[in-house]
Amino acid sequence: MDSLPIAEESVAILIIHSMLQYGSLRTDKNEIFDSWCSESHEQLLEDYFIDEFIARLERRLDGCQLSWKNELVLMVITMITMRILTVCDLTRDKRVADLAIKCRRAGENWIVFILENIQKISSSHCNELIKLRLKMVNIGISCVLTFSTHRARIDYLLSSNEHIVSLLKAATTIRDNIILNMNQSNTSNFVKNMMRLTERVLFMLQPKITEILEKSAYQSLNDFATIYWAVILINGTMDGKWQKRTNDPYTSWYDCRYESRQLSIDCSNGTFLIDGMTIGLAFEYNSRTTNITSRKYSDMCIDEDQWLETLTGLTFGLLLSSLSVNNHEMRHYPYRKLIVPFGTMQGKRNKDTNHQTVTIDRLFVKS
Incomplete structure (x- = not known):
């Protein structure tokens, strides 16, 4: 294990393929493990082997x-860990589950590191951005796979609001970065197959997710919405009254009202919708640099120079400019991006925070 070049895709494929060759998952708690464990994996039933392997x-x-x-x-590492957790004896399941959580946290930290690096890269370096987004897809897959065990042991990995938020963040990471890359030809068949595996994992988890959400009054969805949608983050907190869309145990859609908006979350892939429209733009304010950075265009921020119509309701457009680090690197070729709204603009001021929220109604366009 120590000498295997598992960072190479061909080696990873062979190892993961062997991990998946184990037959059906155990569903009855009373069944003995070795009744369905393949001969090649029987060492995973031995405690001393598990201790050394872990x-x-x-x-x-x-x-x-x-x-x-x-x-x-x-x-x-995640795939091997989850296979061990599925098979190992009850005397070792907690220790193996702890390693799975450690893998999840490592993945979450890596995603943060990559996002920080993306903000330092010029949008003109498309190939580098594509590579980093594909890395985030792979890491997101790894994080989702830390939930892939049978129901007798899922409580170790999925039992709290924190776990639900981690799952949604991982699913959203996969989805958002696939969308941002647009060109699917850059995605290998191996990654596509792993994405299909995560889709199955997420689907099978829906009854457990519903159970946790109902016990916590859907607090996880409020927490996730606050993290994902900057409008809520600016306003503070959210206490939405979420409802599951249907009574089907595998239904993954949940809906609620936030002020005048209809919010929807699909827990099977991290989709976040407002009035049926996918979020396109969100911004983060950096108190140190006073920059308002775009989340979608991570190398750009809101330009200081705006048209009057922008300041009075975004009716002209929103001008973005490259971050100072990129302007320094590309001082001879500065670039900007003008986002032009399409639809009827409506502004609403929050009396408590003195912030204004601008919405675009695309159903009723001014003639």
Whole structure:
């Protein structure tokens, strides 16, 4: 294990393929494990083997904690860990589950590191941005896979609001970065197959997700919405009254009202909708630099120079300029982006925060 080049896709494919060759998952708590464990995996039933194997996996994970560039290492370690958790004896399940959580946290940290690096890269370096987004897709897949075990042990990995938010963030990371890359030809068949696996994992988790959401009065969805939609973050907190769209245990859509807006979340892939329209723009304010940075265009911020119509309701458009680090690197070729709204503009001022929210109604366009 220590000498295997698991950062290479071909090696990762072989290892993950062998992990998946185990037959049907155990569903009855009273069944013995070895009744469905393949002969090649029977060592995973032995405690001393598990102890040594987990120690080596943990050392390998610790060795790459600060390096997010070899994201396939995380995926392989995660897959092996989840296979061990599925098979191992009850005397070792908690320790293996702890390693799975450690893999999840490593992935979440890596996503933060990559987002920070993306903000330093000029949008003209398209190939580099594509590579980083594909890395985030792979890391998001790894995070989702940390939930892939049978229902007898899922409580170790999915039992709290924090776990639900982690799951939604991972699913959203996969979805958003696939959309941002647009050109699907850059995605290998291996990654596409792993994405299909995560879709199955997310689908099978829906009854458990519903159980946790109902017990917590859907607090996880409020927390996730606050993180994902900057409008709520600016206003403070959210206490939405979410409802599951249907009574089907595998239905993944949840809806609620936030002020005058209809919000919807699909827990099977992290889709976040407002009045049926996918969020296109969100911004973050940096109190140190006083920049308002675009989340979608991570290398750009709101320009200081705006038309009067922009300041009085976004009726002209919103001008974005490159961040100062990129302007310095490209001082001879500064670039800007003008976002022009299409539809009827409506502005609403929040009396408590003195912030104004601008909405675009595309159903009723001014003639």
